[in-house]
Amino acid sequence: xxxxxxxxxxxxxxxxxxxxxxxxxxxxxxxxxxxxxxxxxxxxxxxxxxxxxxxxxxxxxxxxxxxxxxxxxxxxxxxxxxxxxxxxxxxxxxxxxxxxxxxxxxxxxxxxxxxxxxxxxxxxxxxxxxxxxxxxxxxxxxxxxxxxxxxxxxxxxxxxxxxxxxxxxxxxxxxxxxxxxxxxxxxxxxxxxxxxxxxxxxxxxxxxxxxxxxxxxxxxxxxxxxxxxxxxxxxxxxxxxxxxxxxxxxxxxxxxxxxxxxxxxxxxxxxxxxxxxxxxxxxxxxxxxxxxxxxxxxxxxxxxxxxxxxxxxxxxxxxxxxxxxxxxxxxxxxxxxxxxxxxxxxxxxxxxxxxxxxxxxxxxxxxxxxxxxxxxxxxxxxxxxxxxxxxxxxxxxxxxxxxxxxxxxxxxxxxxxxxxxxxxxxxxxxxxxxxxxxxxxxxxxxxxxxxxxxxxxxxxxxxxxxxxxxxxxxxxxxxxxxxxxxxxxxxxxxxxxxxxxxxxxxxxxxxxxxxxxxxxxxxxxxxxxxxxxxxxxxxxxxxxxxxxxxxxxxxxxxxxxxxxxxxxxxxxxxxxxxxxxxxxxxxxxxxxxxxxxxxxxxxxxxxxxxxxxxxxxxxxxxxxxxxxxxxx
Amino acid sequence: xxxxxxxxxxxxxxxxxxxxxxxxxxxxxxxxxxxxxxxxxxxxxxxxxxxxxxxxxxxxxxxxxxxxxxxxxxxxxxxxxxxxxxxxxxxxxxxxxxxxxxxxxxxxxxxxxxxxxxxxxxxxxxxxxxxxxxxxxxxxxxxxxxxxxxxxxxxxxxxxx
Numbered sequence: 001x002x003x004x005x006x007x008x009x010x011x012x013x014x015x016x017x018x019x020x021x022x023x024x025x026x027x028x029x030x031x032x033x034x035x036x037x038x039x040x041x042x043x044x045x046x047x048x049x050x051x052x053x054x055x056x057x058x059x060x061x062x063x064x065x066x067x068x069x070x071x072x073x074x075x076x077x078x079x080x081x082x083x084x085x086x087x088x089x090x091x092x093x094x095x096x097x098x099x100x101x102x103x104x105x106x107x108x109x110x111x112x113x114x115x116x117x118x119x120x121x122x123x124x125x126x127x128x129x130x131x132x133x134x135x136x137x138x139x140x141x142x143x144x145x146x147x148x149x150x151x152x153x154x155x156x157x158x159x160x161x162x163x164x165x166x167x168x169x170x171x172x173x174x175x176x177x178x179x180x181x182x183x184x185x186x187x188x189x190x191x192x193x194x195x196x197x198x199x200x201x202x203x204x205x206x207x208x209x210x211x212x213x214x215x216x217x218x219x220x221x222x223x224x225x226x227x228x229x230x231x232x233x234x235x236x237x238x239x240x241x242x243x244x245x246x247x248x249x250x251x252x253x254x255x256x257x258x259x260x261x262x263x264x265x266x267x268x269x270x271x272x273x274x275x276x277x278x279x280x281x282x283x284x285x286x287x288x289x290x291x292x293x294x295x296x297x298x299x300x301x302x303x304x305x306x307x308x309x310x311x312x313x314x315x316x317x318x319x320x321x322x323x324x325x326x327x328x329x330x331x332x333x334x335x336x337x338x339x340x341x342x343x344x345x346x347x348x349x350x351x352x353x354x355x356x357x358x359x360x361x362x363x364x365x366x367x368x369x370x371x372x373x374x375x376x377x378x379x380x381x382x383x384x385x386x387x388x389x390x391x392x393x394x395x396x397x398x399x400x401x402x403x404x405x406x407x408x409x410x411x412x413x414x415x416x417x418x419x420x421x422x423x424x425x426x427x428x429x430x431x432x433x434x435x436x437x438x439x440x441x442x443x444x445x446x447x448x449x450x451x452x453x454x455x456x457x458x459x460x461x462x463x464x465x466x467x468x469x470x471x472x473x474x475x476x477x478x479x480x481x482x483x484x485x486x487x488x489x490x491x492x493x494x495x496x497x498x499x500x501x502x503x504x505x506x507x508x509x510x511x512x513x514x515x516x517x518x519x520x521x522x523x524x525x526x527x528x529x530x531x532x533x534x535x536x537x538x539x540x541x542x543x544x545x546x547x548x549x550x551x552x553x554x555x556x557x558x559x560x561x562x563x564x565x566x567x568x569x570x571x572x573x574x575x576x577x578x579x580x581x582x583x584x585x586x587x588x589x590x591x592x593x594x595x596x597x598x599x600x601x602x603x604x605x606x607x608x609x610x611x612x613x614x615x616x617x618x619x620x621x622x623x624x625x626x627x628x629x630x631x632x
Numbered sequence: 633x634x635x636x637x638x639x640x641x642x643x644x645x646x647x648x649x650x651x652x653x654x655x656x657x658x659x660x661x662x663x664x665x666x667x668x669x670x671x672x673x674x675x676x677x678x679x680x681x682x683x684x685x686x687x688x689x690x691x692x693x694x695x696x697x698x699x700x701x702x703x704x705x706x707x708x709x710x711x712x713x714x715x716x717x718x719x720x721x722x723x724x725x726x727x728x729x730x731x732x733x734x735x736x737x738x739x740x741x742x743x744x745x746x747x748x749x750x751x752x753x754x755x756x757x758x759x760x761x762x763x764x765x766x767x768x769x770x771x772x773x774x775x776x777x778x779x780x781x782x783x784x785x786x787x788x789x790x791x792x793x
Contacts, residue, residue, distance in 0.1 A: 038775040039763060039776075073763070235718035235756050273702055276771075311661075311662070312662070313700075314664070314701070314702040314703065315700050316700050328661065329658055330657075331661050331696065332658075332696065484756060487756075490699075593779075596731075615731065617725070617731070619779075
């Protein structure tokens with residue numbers, strides 16, 4: 001058991017170590033989230049060590065979580081004592097010498113990019129502080145475009161601290177919230193504070209967290225269980241992954257606090273197995289927390305005992321649904337069960353339980369330290385705080401963003417995301433993944449918060465945000481999501497199991513050019529059946545992408561059905577690729593890239609595509625530098 | 633998918649697993665995961681052993697093993713290539729990568745080469761969408777793949793390991 005005084009002593013030592021880092025002669029960090037590692041961050045680290053050796057310099061080298069600028073990975077930061085801290089993108093091993101030369105000698109960069117100068121920021125409230133990093137453009141001396149409208153609260157530590165160091169977490173006031181809760185607040189006062197903050201669940205449901213905790217607290221049956229839903233199954237979503245990889249302790253601290261609130265002694269983090277790095281970082285963090293007495297018996301001298309177990313998912317999207325998740329923890333098939341009774345009354349092993357999303361727990365320490373009022377001052381009246389999105393698809397700046405609730409969709413796509421690449425036309429933005437809907441251009445000025453999105457037929461979801469442009473076929477897009485729902489349906493409810501299959505069949509026929517007008521009515525009929533007859537949100541909401549695209553882009557569906565034409569030029573059965581002889585220079589690049597060897601032609605002579613062999617993959621069009629390939 | 637028996641496997645390797653999870657409630661899934669980690673897949677004999685040790689019916693264990701996409705009841709290749717077909721990767725060309733693999737190695741999604749060296753499968757979203765298209769070759773995540781690049785990388789990896 002570790003006392004409050006011992007924790008304070010540890011924190012002091014941690015702060016000293018932090019100062020030493022900042023004051024080091026040279027301090028270098030590399031982003032090592034999964035994206036960074038996939039882009040080669042480990043090789044970058046090695047290259048940095050080698051280059052420093054060549055220059056006979058010694059430096060402190062560390063790792064940090066991801067800052068959300070995925071397209072710039074791997075990212076490298078260099079800071080010499082007294083000099084600005086500069087962040088470089090595209091910092092592959094090969095570009096490292098060029099980068100260090102640029103930092104130390106001021107030479108220009110060819111292949112890498114200066115993303116910005118990292119300036120530490122501190123926001124103070126309620127006697128506490130929130131530390132973060134700001135990306136500043138070294139020429140303009142203001143925040144870089146990607147970050148101008150962002151407000152990093154949950155992501156404040158990502159990119160700032162080493163996620164495998166509890167010292168770093170302590171140095172930025174980590175576990176101060178837990179200390180405050182255990183020494184100054186009763187569970188009831190804690191629940192009141194969280195309720196006052198207006199924190200709504202960030203898993204997609206948007207249910208007020210404080211109220212949910214209150215219900216679990218009220219149930220007078222033990223043991224109680226606390227659960228973190230880290231199953232993040234939406235394709236295109238990686239908010240939870242980045243939070244767990246970049247700042248696992250904030251989630252753990254949030255869970256210990258929540259456990260105290262509801263009266264649980266055991267908690268589970270259900271993390272999908274497809275996130276091995278998140279699981280590894282959680283395991284490291286849990287061991288560190290136990291060592292410091294922040295998990296276990298009599299935490300910080302109180303009579304509160306609490307510990308956490310990681311449960312790995314086994315590849316089932318439906319286990320993101322809270323009752324299916326609990327079934328999975330119980331060692332069963334991940335099939336949902338009916339609610340009521342809700343988990344607060346009867347959950348895991350029929351005991352009172354509380355399930356919240358990763359991000360919801362990560363807000364908790366910040367709310368406790370900075371105060372409910374502070375949290376309410378961000379965002380909107382009904383959706384206080386910030387929202388975290390994985391912005392992907394057809395935008396210039398894809399990545400992980402955190403913005404105040406209430407920002408408009410237009411600001412996200414154009415200001416934060418930098419608009420559509422290649423000057424193409426915006427078509428729609430899809431939120432909520434396979435269970436969400438899309439917002440077309442006319443709704444771009446919708447504020448992004450729980451209720452405003454609902455009012456226009458969209459959902460917040462867990463935070464996946466996919467931008468589609470004129471080259472995206474909305475029918476194919478809907479088909480993709482229905483395929484996913486069909487694969488992932490647990491099979492329990494006929495409306496979902498059969499409805500999704502039938503819907504998929506119809507969509508396949510439509511994209512194959514064999515659709516009928518009656519199909520559109522059939523889609524609506526099946527959708528109603530699924531919405532009303534399914535036990536869980538998977539079946540109830542799987543029709544959403546189709547209904548939404550049908551509502552806003554019915555003309556595309558009709559073009560497929562009535563004209564056998566795919567307006568976006570995507571559906572393979574309905575398009576042909578053709579080389580325009582006048583524009584073709586015979587450079588042979590297309591032929592080399594064709595996976596079906598369908599292109600023939602002599603050097604510097606116009607080439608021809610054999611339509612029988614052509615698979616309509618579109619690669620030739622992509623690589624042609626002369627725009628000589630068209631889609632019919 | 634069928635259960636495969638008569639696999640000549642060493643069941644004693646499961647002792648460690650059972651020891652670790654002896655006290656845990658609801659440990660069936662972690663036990664199946666550990667078993668698969670040990671044998672590379674879930675042989676029928678192992679499913680029966682687990683059922684016996686945990687006091688469950690074989691049907692119940694089979695039901696759980698077949699529910700989750702992670703579990704394989706048939707032996708797989710020495711190397712596993714996972715191609716992400718999440719939204720961003722799909723849009724950036726995963727179907728083309730799959731075609732390239734099909735042509736080079738003569739296997740479709742979920743299939744294993746006849747020499748038992750490589751299994752390829754389609755997975756949904758590895759959460760690294762900005763590096764689309766993304767693939768995972770055994771433990772290594774590789775991003776921004778192009779067909780020839782991928783085929784060369786896979787062949788090199790199989791040859792070297």
